Amino acid sequence: MASIPNLNTLRTGRGGPRLRGSRRGGRGASSLGDDASDSADVASKDRIIQSTDYDASSSRLSALELGYLTDPYAKAFLKPGEQIPRRYPIINRGTYVRSTAIDKLVLRFLQAEPGIRKQIISLGAGSDTRYLRIVGDHAGQDGVVYHELDFETNVAAKKAVIERSPALADRLQKMKDGGCSYHLHSVDLRDLPSSLPGIETDLPTLILSECCLCYMPPEQATTAVKYFNDRITSPIGLVIYEPVRPFDAFGRTMVSNLASRGIHMQTLKRYSSLDAQRQRLKMAGFDKQGARDVHQIWETDAWVSEAERERVERLEWLDEVEEWQLLASHYCIAWGWKGQTFDSAWGGIEGARTSAEDRDDELG
Numbered sequence: 001m002a003s004i005p006n007l008n009t010l011r012t013g014r015g016g017p018r019l020r021g022s023r024r025g026g027r028g029a030s031s032l033g034d035d036a037s038d039s040a041d042v043a044s045k046d047r048i049i050q051s052t053d054y055d056a057s058s059s060r061l062s063a064l065e066l067g068y069l070t071d072p073y074a075k076a077f078l079k080p081g082e083q084i085p086r087r088y089p090i091i092n093r094g095t096y097v098r099s100t101a102i103d104k105l106v107l108r109f110l111q112a113e114p115g116i117r118k119q120i121i122s123l124g125a126g127s128d129t130r131y132l133r134i135v136g137d138h139a140g141q142d143g144v145v146y147h148e149l150d151f152e153t154n155v156a157a158k159k160a161v162i163e164r165s166p167a168l169a170d171r172l173q174k175m176k177d178g179g180c181s182y183h184l185h186s187v188d189l190r191d192l193p194s195s196l197p198g199i200e201t202d203l204p205t206l207i208l209s210e211c212c213l214c215y216m217p218p219e220q221a222t223t224a225v226k227y228f229n230d231r232i233t234s235p236i237g238l239v240i241y242e243p244v245r246p247f248d249a250f251g252r253t254m255v256s257n258l259a260s261r262g263i264h265m266q267t268l269k270r271y272s273s274l275d276a277q278r279q280r281l282k283m284a285g286f287d288k289q290g291a292r293d294v295h296q297i298w299e300t301d302a303w304v305s306e307a308e309r310e311r312v313e314r315l316e317w318l319d320e321v322e323e324w325q326l327l328a329s330h331y332c333i334a335w336g337w338k339g340q341t342f343d344s345a346w347g348g349i350e351g352a353r354t355s356a357e358d359r360d361d362e363l364g
């Protein structure tokens, strides 16, 4: 195999800021110098993590342009004169599966127990448009409280896009008039404040981490989830999308691709399999869990209907079937929940804990 791209970190040409070599200071540096270079190092690493939003949003635009996805709002995030990048077919298919699978979990939550107001908290939301795309059409009469959390730089960029796009601003206003409320929070999830404005602790709440918690040290990722778990007194669910299986040949290449960009996904080795992801959710207090890799989701009618699979297969010729299977089996969606609202939303979803079905053992 000549090269092994991965869904979110394929070189884009535009790239992101890169680490300028290793940490300076070294032996003999004063503690003041050490502190300064430590914080420069952290800031530089944070900029790289912030720039991963471009990978996610440009992959979405590529999939959108080719007809994989529908999203009337995503193009507002293109900079003036910027061309929509074209991703490899396997990347487009991966983006399709990832987006539609998370949409499905979100939709089932919104449709469960009609008449109950609900809340969604999206961690590291970046340029995601899910609030505008699907929440607006499925909020019901009671509305939805929606929070997006990200670093200040990314939140400021999103606010600027909303301000200069009449279509986005109009949609937001209509949703507000319909009873929804939208909150954009500039926060570092590694250091959450004691309270976040607008969070309603008594609403059934869905937390989303679409490729976000994986950029944090595992302990801090756990603390961030606990932060919400401790505060929400109603049913709560969590959806995680992130890479898995770093220890096989493909996984090792994936890890080294990331490292060449200065990204060390610390949760990847800790939660390396579907089983480990389910355990993680269990330990976090979600008494029911499910996990599927992207390849399993693609192949399962309950997730992607046969008609949809045929439609998607016709969009682009994909001859790297083996590469697709490898790539797709290295990304997973894991979901965990507690409480009645989520029992009705997710109880019957294919993929809830049935370890006999896991392919982790074969794939190692």
Ligand SMILES: C[S@@+](CC[C@H](N)C(=O)[O-])C[C@H]1O[C@@H](n2cnc3c(N)ncnc32)[C@H](O)[C@@H]1O
Binding pocket: 008, 049, 050, 051, 052, 053, 056, 057, 123, 124, 125, 126, 127, 128, 149, 150, 151, 154, 187, 188, 189, 190, 209, 210, 211, 212, 215, 216
């Ligand atoms: C790969 S992007 C995903 C964006 C979006 N969830 C999506 O899937 O389109 C990761 C996002 O997580 C954010 N993120 C990562 N670590 C974070 C932290 N500690 N605090 C706030 N945001 C963080 C990044 O800034 C970035 O916007």
